Amino acid sequence: MILSLPLRWCADGERLPGRLLLVAAAALALFLVLPLLALLIGSVRDDEGAFSLLRFAEFAATPGMATAAWNTLWVAALVTALTVPLAFLYAYAIQRACLPLRGLWRLIGLSALLGPSLVGAIAFIQWFGTQGVLKAWLGGASVYGPVGIVMATVYAAFPHALMILVVALATADGRLYEAADALGASRWRRFRTVTLPAAKYGLISAALVVFAYSVSEFGIPKVIGGNFPVLAVEVYVQVVGQHNFGRGAIVALLLLLPVLFAFAIDTWVQRRQQASLTARAVPYQPRPDRRRDLPLLLYCLLLATAMLGVLGMAMYTSLVRFWPYNLELTLDHYIYGLAEAGVLAAWQNSLKIAALTALIGTPLVFFTAWLLERTPARPAALATAVRAMAALPMGVPGLVLGIGYILFFNSPDNPLNGLYHTLTIMVVATVVHFYTPCHLTAVTALKSLDREFEAVSASLKVSRFVTLWRVTLPVCLPAVLEIARYLFINAMTTVSALVFLYSSETLPAAVAILNLDEAGELGPAAAMATLIVLTSALISLVYSLLTHLLLRRHQAWRNFQR
């Protein structure tokens, strides 16, 4: 499809990428920046709508805000310091060791995404709370507070980091390893001088995503945080509790600061990153090695058990009459949830939203990343603007995005206001909400490719688009498929942005589950969450099978033996 068109554009080839990038920039501005501005402008307006910095003064005087800001920072730093090494080792085990059942470990590694984030927080309460069987493990500390927040956030952020790191470790130049071995380098030295530097961009991206996730996630601290104040919950308190959008906007602005900081680091690292997969590279093939494989297998087993334990608790709750007092097994919660609470229709809505999000989001994200990374897209300021906008969503709580969408798209002056209250706007909001990790995955994959591919194409007078179609896309196919799956399973479970955007016909399942839990229907909520988990797991499995076949064709070069 793309194949036939670009030949005609060849002559125009140098200007076209710039124009396309402009389109991408316009889309991001329209669906991300403007809705945010519609809300953030409230922070500099007083009640009558005139310009005023009064709200900032008011906010600074609010007791406890400094504590909340400090808590947010140290919790996010701790979560990052725990999650990234855990996820890196797990990704390393999947990609660089010869483990049996690699696909299974990978799926379990992503399992935290399969259920709504609420499920994790509730399961941690059930394991470690007052009635929890593992309560003693906390040594007297209450799960309600920083302990619970850190545990539940590490669990929830793990797959986001894993996705990026799996891609970062997917490609390596076998020659470097051979050279290291030939020079008699120790295992550790080889890891430090070959493996780590090649994965550096992925590691930093993963750290940024985890940090930003921890800063902006409000669902977890809201449920398990007890009296431990953090800024993201403060946004919820201001917007949903007090209906004070102006003050909510100020806290949202504060949450954006770490993202700006992260973006600065990202730009700085970008300049230093070099391709690990040069055109002359020989794909690295790990050979079985018991001393490496056995400990890594144990590690995967341990982590997988812990992660399945979280989901298992939700499934168990869905099957007993009333946790923890009546543990008689029953299927009533499933019947109630599907028939009485009308979750079936919501489940269908979610499937629709998720499929569309993956279908629309994946090409959009990858193509934009490709324009940024692999074309001389000028002016440079435009590229910087797109990079900044791609990094922005990870610092924006979904709640803030959702309110911004209402204010912007429901405005009578907005020519696009027909979009409001449609499924389309929900899909767009979901793509935007999860844009950053997908973008970073795509960039990580693209960065590992040598620029020489394009140089060779140019000298052969082949259009960039043909190179994209014939070389870049096939090489990056694992990343592209990973992005599509990530978007799909996240869209199945996301709540925060959509809670403000659904209409009577488009209620998503995750919101229905949240409402069941609110109403005290823990059993039905767990049952419906289990259904979502099973759906996403099933789709992931089918998807793995399909991609396995697809990859065998397109990735044959990886197994090429000289």
Place this chain on the structure above:
Amino acid sequence: MQLKHLIRSLAVAGLALAAIVPAHAEKTVLNVYTALETDQLKAYQQSFNKSYPDIEIKWTRDSTGIITAKLLAEKAKPVADVIMGVAASSMVVFDREKMLQPYAPANLKALNPRFRSAGATPTWVGMDVWGAAICYNVAEMQKQGLPRIESWKDLLKPEFKGKIVMPNPNSSGTGFLDVTAWLQMFGEKGGWDYMDKLHENIAVYTHSGSKPCVMAGAGEFPVGIAFEYRANVVRSKGAPIDIIFPKEGLGWDMEAIAIVNGTAKLEAARKLADWATTREANELYAKNFAVVAMPGIATRLKYVPNDYEQRLVKNDFQWMAKNRDAILAEWQKRYSTKSEAKK
């Protein structure tokens, strides 16, 4: 040639469809935003459609906080035609923002005069009352040897240290009505003194009004400061809880109905407001709530005492609205920072 043909037949089909659709779509679609429970919605809709079969209700349901935020954010171009089953304290906010269309429903005179907004023509009309209650987990009470609870003051006993959950008034309307009730019952100073001591016993301030009873039901914390409707639901699901209505008095709020200013479906909206004030509707409310807008409807809920209505405090909604910011700021100052400073 082929394509042209296809397009023309499609266009004809489209026109035909356009001609058919209105004939079938005589039903007026009414967008109703609500915080009512799903099972209540079904019953109300059935009863309403018996009288008005040509009006189709499309519900958008969420918690009071989310629905209120959504309505306020949509202010510039409202999507909702009617707001039904949303707290009167939220209605006061909508009223202040000029978002409500005044209307006197057909049966207004038959209602208790407390159940309407002030002014000649009300902007909102009350449906039923939801009041405070305590959910007390009896299984945990026996296991931990905790004392009985009859009054708010009982919660101050040292045995309850770290055993009580209540909603944070900054995030939950239920939490706010507890705080205002204590301030109105015990007086300004007495109220804050009470909360100072209660704070010593609070394990967690939740961000949802329903959660404290749910947590009490699951035995996370034995005592949850909650409200009657949720307490009934949690108990009927099999939670081992007693529902206690403290004798000093109970904070409360109303569920109310209002028409959105500028709705294009004013006639249909008025019909729904009319229905909401009928005897039939009030009888349906009474299945879930002990006190409803129409006097004289006998309600005997299983766990609710007969003198429930007398226990409700004298609520001054104007005072509550006017002092809301000051009360919440004081609460924030006293309890949100202090809980951290201790560690």
